Amino acid sequence: MQLRARLLVVSPHLDDAVLSCGLLLAANPSAIVCTVFTAPPPENMSTDWDRQSGFTDAFQAMLARKQEDIRALEKLGAQAIHLPFCDAQYLLTPSPDDLAEALHRTLNEHSPDNVLFPLGLFHSDHTLVSNACLALxxxxxxxxxxxxxxxxxxxxxxxxxxRIEELTKRGYALTHATDVAASVNESKAHEQTKREAIAAYASQLRAFGPQGQSTLYSTEKYWRLQSASS
Incomplete structure (x- = not known):
């Protein structure tokens, strides 16, 4: 299988798709990146992560972060979609049903041939988004x-x-996505484009710090998912 133009990547936060799929996006211009948690809280607040990122409050943070995301995706030739949900740090997590409905509506609107979504590692927002996509x-x-x-x-x-063991017990079959890996052109040009896109998230790099930044450049890895009943 060759990934075609109608590629849609679901990203929990404003940087996850580029950090985890930047080479794939560089190799597939005109992809869509749908980021779930991009809304500020109804009432302004200040969190540790936003302060580490250089912001005084959530309103300032989310406005700047969405602008960073648009600039990053432009470098990869991708289109940004921002869903209006708050991430966990703002204490207003959407219900699984509301999230699944919004994602279903987005996928139906754009009719992608291929959807990539987070495996659901560690972070509660990532697990929530992963489970919502699995339900689709x-x-x-x-x-x-x-x-x-x-x-x-x-x-x-x-x-x-x-996480793979958990999903297998839930009835999903996971196999290494060698077809996706083959479509990722690890040329120096694409590697540089990904690095430039990551650099656009200046606030997040600030929060990661030098030690955290060293973990951001690693081989991309993908899994083909199917329901065992399908």
Whole structure:
């Protein structure tokens, strides 16, 4: 299988798709990146992560972060979609049903041939988005679904293997997506483009710090997902 133009990557936060799938996006211009948690909280607040990122409050943070995301995706030739949900740090997590409905609506609107979504490692937002996407597999038999291992959480000991074991017990079949890996052109040009896109997330790099930044550049890894009943 060759990934075609109608590629849609679901990203929990404003940087996850580029960190985890940047080379794939560089190799597939005109892809869509749908980021779930891009809304500020109804009432302004200040969180540790936003302060580490250089912001005084959530309103300032989310406005700047969406602009960073647009600039990053422009470098990869991708289109940004921002869904209006708050991430966990703002204490207003959407219900699984509301999230699944919004994602289903987005996928139906754009009719992608291939959907990539987070495997669901470590972070509660990532697991929530992953589970919402898993719920769509049975409803969209004409769409190919792949999960990507999220950077930097994929480097946590046994994080990926434990999640894969959990999904297998839940009735999903996961296989190494060698077709996706083959479509990733690890040329110097694409590697440089990905690095430039990551650099656009200046606030997040600030929060990661030098040590955290060193974990952001690792081999991309994908899994083909199917429901065992399909």
């Amino acid at each position: 597999i049975a409803d969209m038999p004409g769409t190919v679904f792949h999960a990507y291992e999220e950077v930097p959480y994929r480097q946590m000991r046994e994080a990926a293997s434990k």
